[in-house]
Amino acid sequence: MPTVIAVTSEKGGVGKSTLAVHLTAAFAGRGLNAALIDEDGRVGSSRRWAQRAEQVGQPLPFPVYEPDDVKPRKLADLDVLVIDTEGRPKRRDQRALAGRADLILVPSGPSPLELEATLDLVDYLHEHGSGRGACRVVLTRVPAVGQGGEAAREDLRDGGVTVCNTLIRQYAAYTRAAEQGGLVRDLPDPRAQAAWGDVLALSRELQ
Ligand SMILES: Nc1ncnc2c1ncn2[C@@H]1O[C@H](COP(=O)(O)OP(=O)(O)O)[C@@H](O)[C@H]1O
Numbered sequence: 001m002p003t004v005i006a007v008t009s010e011k012g013g014v015g016k017s018t019l020a021v022h023l024t025a026a027f028a029g030r031g032l033n034a035a036l037i038d039e040d041g042r043v044g045s046s047r048r049w050a051q052r053a054e055q056v057g058q059p060l061p062f063p064v065y066e067p068d069d070v071k072p073r074k075l076a077d078l079d080v081l082v083i084d085t086e087g088r089p090k091r092r093d094q095r096a097l098a099g100r101a102d103l104i105l106v107p108s109g110p111s112p113l114e115l116e117a118t119l120d121l122v123d124y125l126h127e128h129g130s131g132r133g134a135c136r137v138v139l140t141r142v143p144a145v146g147q148g149g150e151a152a153r154e155d156l157r158d159g160g161v162t163v164c165n166t167l168i169r170q171y172a173a174y175t176r177a178a179e180q181g182g183l184v185r186d187l188p189d190p191r192a193q194a195a196w197g198d199v200l201a202l203s204r205e206l207q
């Protein structure tokens with residue numbers, strides 16, 4: 001069975017779908033058999049992303065499933081399965097997710113308010129998480145200039161939170177990629193390549 005990584009957060013708009021799509025692409029690009037389940041389905045979700053990619057004739061390099069069309073047979077051969085969740089899921093759903101996933105990946109912006117919301121969720125998952133799901137924060141939309149990301153990472157670690165070493169920096173290329181249904185990997189811009197380097201590094205840290 002695949003390693004199951006669920007991407008979830010306390011708040012919407014933190015970059016879950018952007019990260020889920022790119023992370024799955026990074027796993028696939030490294031030769032792993034990877035797939036994504038989109039449990040959101042609304043505007044801006046991974047499924048819509050994949051549809052746009054197909055429309056422009058450049059399909060994503062991995063399948064994106066809706067929860068209803070996931071058959072165990074499809075999943076058995078996978079190395080890694082990423083789950084993209086809706087913004088602001090109910091606590092109950094998050095607890096259920098923790099039971100299904102090997103890893104709960106919680107993207108968070110580095111600002112104090114975002115970190116506060118993230119800590120709330122991490123505390124909740126630690127208290128109520130059903131054992132199987134380990135929980136790790138990944139800092140995202142980190143300003144490419146300055147040390148704010150590093151500082152936030154060390155603060156979280158001092159507080160006993162498990163944080164990914166890799167910082168996903170903030171680049172406009174992600175928004176451009178989303179609009180086109182593409183990946184930053186395929187944008188001819190040095191900053192897009194720097195963004196892709198972050199995602200690759202994160203993928204290596206996780207699997
Ligand atoms: N690392 C990043 N750098 C710049 N913009 C980002 C980054 N990650 C996400 N975004 C942008 O933030 C917005 C919300 O991202 P999205 O992935 O849809 O969040 P969520 O799935 O958590 O609601 C989108 O406009 C997206 O392009």
Ligand SMILES: [Mg+2]
Pocket residue numbers: 016017018040044045046085086087
């Ligand atoms: Mg989303």
